[in-house]
Amino acid sequence: MTVSRRRFLVGGAATLAAAGAAFGALDAVDGTLVQHGLHKLGVARSPDLVLPRPPLTELNGSFDSRYLKRSVGWRITRPPGSAPLDGVLVCLHGYGGNHLWAFDVVHVPAAAAHVGLRVAVAGVDGGHDSYWHRRADGTDALAMLLDEFVPLVRRRVGHHRQALMGWSMGGYGALLAAERSRPEWVAVAPASPALWLAAADTAPGAFDSPADFAANDVFTGEQTLAGLGIAVACGTEDPFYAATRALVARMDFPHHTWFTYGFHDAPFWRAAAPVQLRDIAPSFRAA
Incomplete structure (x- = not known):
């Protein structure tokens, strides 16, 4: 059946109107619920920032990880030329992602160039749903990161000051890695970290048990982050906003939000990345 452009537009408008009416009825109860609904429909979205891609030197590879029990992909980029690097950004991807997240989704090298940071950007595949910690099946994405990937990055680009970035699952992972291996890092910049205040609230598969949640709870170790450059970003319509605010409220030391x-x-x-990198830049350049 052929549908005319007019009928298509009218039908689409009617659908959106019906959705708007339904969400409008909820508005008096919960405005955030309305926004979440509109976001799922594709009507509402975050403000974006698309930056020009800078010239880069790119390395790609993989290694057999004894901690993840499989081959693990990685990518490292750096600005061209022989000028010294300010440091290295090690990036942890979100749920369902891989080592290309920082490059293809968030465009971290472009954000770094935008704020004048000359850094290598390194991404590694931590697993579809590892949540960047040791799991009941014996895999351990955190150990892979610290014991296998970080040394690989140093072999490729040299020893430099290192910072962590991460998004969603990777934002949680960046916080956990910074708390567990404080001397390795000068800064941590999580965006929309996947945080929960109780084990009963967690997403299916994020933790193996309440005991696993307790053993990897970043709310018990936030004081170890004191002295790092910290730049936390989260949207006010994000489902993790309340828990992220709760974590930041516990930081009685300098930090950026x-x-x-x-x-x-x-x-x-993408919009948050230049803000976060600008905030942690002094940590790379401190005497």
């Missing part, structure tokens, strides 16, 4: 309108999506992460 960027809480503004946005959802749990790539546009927000």
Whole structure:
């Protein structure tokens, strides 16, 4: 059956109107619920920031990880030329992602160039749903990161000051890695970290048990982050916003936050990245 452009537009408008009416009825109860609904429909989204891609030297490879029991992909980029690097950004991807997340989703090298940071950007495949910690099946993405990937990055680009970035699952992982291996890092910049205040609230598969949640709870180790450059970003419409605010409230030491309108999506992460990198830049350059 052929549908005319007019009928298509009218039908689409009617659908959106019906959705708007339904969410409008909820608005008096919970405005955030309305925004989440509109976001799922594709009507609402975070403000985006698309930056020009800078010239890069790119390395790609893989290694057999004894901690993940499989081959693990990685990518490292750096600005061309022989000028010294300010440091290295080690990036942890979100749920369902891989080592290309920092490059293809968030465009971290472009964000770094935008704020004048000359850094190598390194991404590694931590697993579809590892949540960057040791799991009941014996795999351990955190050990892979610290004991296998970080040494690989040093062999490839040399010893430099290192910072962590991460998004969603990787934002949680970046916090956990910084807390567990404090001397390795000068800064941590999580965006929309996947945080929960209780084991009963966690997403299916994020932790193996309440005991696993307790053993890897970043709320018990936030004081170890004191002295690092810290730049936390989260959208006010993000489902992890309340828990992220709760974690930051426990930080009785200098830190930066960027809480503004946005959802749990790539546009927000792209917009946040230059802000976060600008905030942690002094940690790379401290005497």
